[in-house]
Amino acid sequence: MANRKINPLAKQALELGPTLVFFAIYMLIKDRTFHIWGTDYSGFIVAALIFVPILLVSIAALWALSGELSRMQIFTGVVVIFFGGLTAWFNDERFFKMKTTIVYGTFAVLLGIGLLRGKSYLQWILGPALPMQTEGWMILTRRLTLGFAVLAVANEVIWRTQSTELWVKLETFAFPLALFLFLMLQIGALNRYMIEPGKDDADKN
Numbered sequence: 001m002a003n004r005k006i007n008p009l010a011k012q013a014l015e016l017g018p019t020l021v022f023f024a025i026y027m028l029i030k031d032r033t034f035h036i037w038g039t040d041y042s043g044f045i046v047a048a049l050i051f052v053p054i055l056l057v058s059i060a061a062l063w064a065l066s067g068e069l070s071r072m073q074i075f076t077g078v079v080v081i082f083f084g085g086l087t088a089w090f091n092d093e094r095f096f097k098m099k100t101t102i103v104y105g106t107f108a109v110l111l112g113i114g115l116l117r118g119k120s121y122l123q124w125i126l127g128p129a130l131p132m133q134t135e136g137w138m139i140l141t142r143r144l145t146l147g148f149a150v151l152a153v154a155n156e157v158i159w160r161t162q163s164t165e166l167w168v169k170l171e172t173f174a175f176p177l178a179l180f181l182f183l184m185l186q187i188g189a190l191n192r193y194m195i196e197p198g199k200d201d202a203d204k205n
Contacts, residue, residue, distance in 0.1 A: 004065065004066055004067045005066075006062070006065045006066045010065065011062070011065075011066070014058045014061050014062050014065075015058070015062070016176075017054075017058055018051060018054045018055040018058050019051075019171075019172055019176070020172065021050075021051070021054055022047055022048070022050070022051040022054070022168075022172070023168060023169075023172040025046075025047040025050055025051075026043065026044060026047040026168050027168075028043075029043035029046060029047060030043045030044060030047075030164075030165060031043060034046050039091060040091075041091060042093065044093050044096075044164055044168075045087055045088070045091065045093055045096070048084060048087055048093070048096040049084060049087070049088055051080070051084070052080055052081060052084040055077060055080055056077060056081070059073055059074075059077050070125065071125060072107075072125070075103070075106070076103055079099050079102055079103055079106075080099060082099075083095045083096055083098060083099035083102070084096065084099075093164065094159070097155075097159035097167060098159075100151075100152075100155045100159075100171060100175070101152045101155045101156050101159075104148045104149075104151040104152035104155065105148070105149070105152035107148040108145050108146075108148035108149040108152060111141050111144060111145040111148065112145050114141065115138070115141060115142060115145065120134070120137040120138050120140075120141040121141070122137060122140060122141045122144060123137035123141070130187075131194065131195035131196075132190065132193050132194050132195060133193040133194075133195060135193060136190045136192075136193025136194070137193075139190060139193075140186055140187075140190055143182075143186055144182075144183070144186070147179065147182050151175060151178070151179065154175075155171075155175070158170055
């Protein structure tokens with residue numbers, strides 16, 4: 001399927017919408033208990049299980065509208081399905097909370113493996129959308145590897161020591177905002193490595 005342009009607002013809505021819907025549903029039913037097929041489920045677990053198909057629909061819509069999916073979107077979808085299934089099977093909200101650690105931790109490990117090989121896997125993923133010299137990509141990859149590792153550790157500490165409601169709020173707003181601001185600051189700091197349109201990256205492997 002050929003790649004197609006998608007309205008930026010629609011893209012943002014599809015990418016952020018599922019998490020916001022999960023937050024809204026959780027806030028509505030957080031204090032309720034649901035008796036389903038002979039088992040009692042907390043409002044959190046029900047909201048988490050509703051989140052899984054909503055995320056899959058949003059990913060399918062992104063693919064239908066744009067003709068492509070990033071590797072990060074595919075990986076995140078697989079992790080959400082897997083840990084959502086464990087959450088339902090064991091009726092244990094800890095599995096759903098762990099998925100954030102797994103996602104951030106896996107990104108850190110994969111980027112770190114690339115760095116050990118002298119490569120920037122981040123450039124491989126985002127290079128076409130963000131023309132930058134290889135040296136700049138290596139710097140950004142090192143910093144983002146550390147950033148993902150910090151977020152993974154922070155998620156573990158928060159879900160293990162704080163209330164579920166606080167975790168949901170931080171998962172919905174604080175973590176994505178922190179990652180966005182971190183990326184914006186790094187891209188601004190690495191502006192000197194940016195490649196102007198029409199110029200080749202002399203350092204490209």
